[in-house]
Amino acid sequence: MIKVSSSQFNYQYGGEIRFPYSIGCLVSYIQSKPDLTKNFKFEKSFVFRDKIDDYIKQCKDSDIFLGSCYAWNWEFTKLLVKEIKKINPGCLIILGGPQVPNHSEGFFDHHPFVDIIVHGEGEYIFEEILNAYLKDKNYSDIKGIETKDFRTPPQERINNLDDLPSAYLTNTIWQLVNQIDGVQWVAPWETNRGCPYACTFCDWGSATNTKMRKWSEQRMFKEIEWFADNKITYIDCCDANFGIYQDRDMKIAKKVKEVKLKKDYPLFFRPTWAKFSSDKIIPIAKQLQDVGLLRGVTLALQSLDDETLKIIKRENVKFEKFSELTKTFRDNKIPTYTEMIMGLPGETLESWKKGLEILLSDTKIGTIYIYHCALFPNAPMNEPTYVKFYKIKTIQSPMYLAHSSAQENEIQEFEDITINTSSYTFEELKEMYLFSWMTLTFHHLGILEQIANYYHQTKGIPYMRFYESVLDFCRTKKSIFSEEYEKVIKYRDNGYAGKGWNHYDSKLGSINWPIEEATWLRFVSKKNELSNGIVTLLNYFEDVNDLKTDSEILKDLAKFQVFLLTTREDYEEFKSENFKFDWKSFFVNKTELIKTHKNFRYKNQILENDYLEWVVKTIWYGRMATRYKLSPERLEQGKFELSELITN
Secondary structure, three states: OEEEEEEOOOOOEOOEEEOOHHHHHHHHHHOOOHHHHOOEEEEEEEOOOOOHHHHHHHOOOOOEEEEEOOOOOHHHHHHHHHHHHHHOOOOEEEEEOOOOOOOOOOHHHHOOOOOEEEOOOOHHHHHHHHHHHHHOOOOOOOOOEEOOOOEOOOOOOOOOHHHOOOOOOOOHHHHHOOOOOOOEEEEEEOOEEOOOOOOOOOOHHHHOOOOOEEOOHHHHHHHHHHHHHOOOOEEEEEEEEEOOOHHHHHHHHHHHHHHHHHHOOOOEEEEEEOOOOOOOHHHHHHHHHOOOOOOOEEOOOEOOOHHHHHHOOOOOOOHHHHHHHHHHHHHOOOOEEEEEEEOOOOOOHHHHHHHHHHHHHHOOOOEEEEEEOEEOOOOHHHOHHHHHHOOOEEEEEEOOOOOOEOOOOOOOOEEEEEEEEOOEOHHHHHHHHHHHHHHHHHHHOOOOHHHHHHHHHHHOOOHHHHHHHHHHHHHHOOOHHHHHHHHHHHHHHHHHHHHOOOOOOHHHOOEOOOHHHHHHHHHHOOHHHHHHHHHHHHHHHHHHOOOOOOHHHHHHHHHHHHHOEOOOOOOOOEEEEEEEEOHHHHHHOOOOOOEEEEEEEEEOOOOOOOHHHHHHHHHHOOOOOOOOEOOHHHOEEOOOOHHHHHHO
């Protein structure tokens, strides 16, 4: 038998790691071909990143090695196959996946240990390679491949996806990995392939020539049953646009709900939602939310600058519609999030701040995520003519993977991050970064959200003007804010110097925390210091803006802001506090601020004796669900304690 080894390395997130789905698709298809099955033996696939020496030894007598390559495993895979080639020169090394460059000039000069690279969908191509391997090892007539000697025309897309056996229903996936105690397998899952959009920062649409194809509903239903029967906790739906087939995707959501109610699995279902989400998505999302499977619905933006959106070929839904959608989803109690990309061509410091202002003031979006603009190998933005025209400059940066487990002696992966274009300088990008950090940490994670809302509501002060003052305060006044600001500056500058974006804090566990979440965790662990810092900030803001707000209001406002933050010292099931003003009516009903004694209370959502468990559930698992903060809407009216009134 001809021995075939393979890899699809992943990072581990806590106890979770993904199945080698791409390899599973290839192997399940080959195993449906009797003439090939009798000749080829497929070994366990390599997925964990901590056993490279063992993997090399296991491949000393492999005839073929197949690597599924992504941005997060490119360097690890290359190192492995290089070492395999040293000890086993006759092994046929085949690499495929999104990280394999279509523009491959010089690739084989730099990677002489690779024999074949595959462009496009791999099932039919891999079949032809194996047939040629058995026959005469002449691969020149196979479409969609490249060697150091030739490149062939593209392979046609697979039109009938049901011709491809399921890696799950055939149990091929269990042939490729072991069921290991303490490991929760995440199931990547496709219901369709392709993307009809051509966003320049993404290689999805360009890679699939915009053509979309889908599997039959019955196939999907059977796979959902398989996930439940195999107690798979997390389904990661990898469609580019789940929900785009409204009727079909509603049936899929209903099936997931049905199976969850019947068999208790899966626990989570995370789709990549359609780029142009609309209110038609709501019924689909509600099916998932009804049984606790939904973490949130994407309402995509990337930028709020019209010129930038034209440049990246990413025309959004009209902003008025977007704003309306965020309210509709919120009214239906469906969590939403949006993703912004910092550093896109066409963006300026002012347009970025303007976009953040619009997002905070004119929407009801639940959560914001902000990412660096990275150039992917096969994205249109990485085309030489595009790079030259927009004067794009990048740095090679160690790849950042939020919430991954800390690894010792880790082989570092890299990505190309944009640091300069014709529309902004490097220094302006660094300022964009600070405003992004403040927007995420102080506003959407709630550290200063109600204070910013107060000034916006009473004085008409724009959010970005408020946070400009916060930034000045961090730079000039010693406090808990300046201490954290210095940490962030060092983190930012190290990141842009190519030293990486990993952020580990021993007090927060062995987890790579997003800097905004780490900041939040450090702030809420110092409740008294935070309260004092907020009071000092308010006095500073009043002075620099020549405001005359009553000190009693400011003191009570600071107290109310901290009250809404879940902190580790809150072991009680219910948290209660007295106030001198009716803040709930003020913020929720937009009434005039009334001086009247009020007691507000709320139920703590997460009570954990173990600190690290609390940390994970509160801010990692709870970010989209806003378990880290309370909105004024959720406050209950409690009994006012006269004793506190006397002490105050």
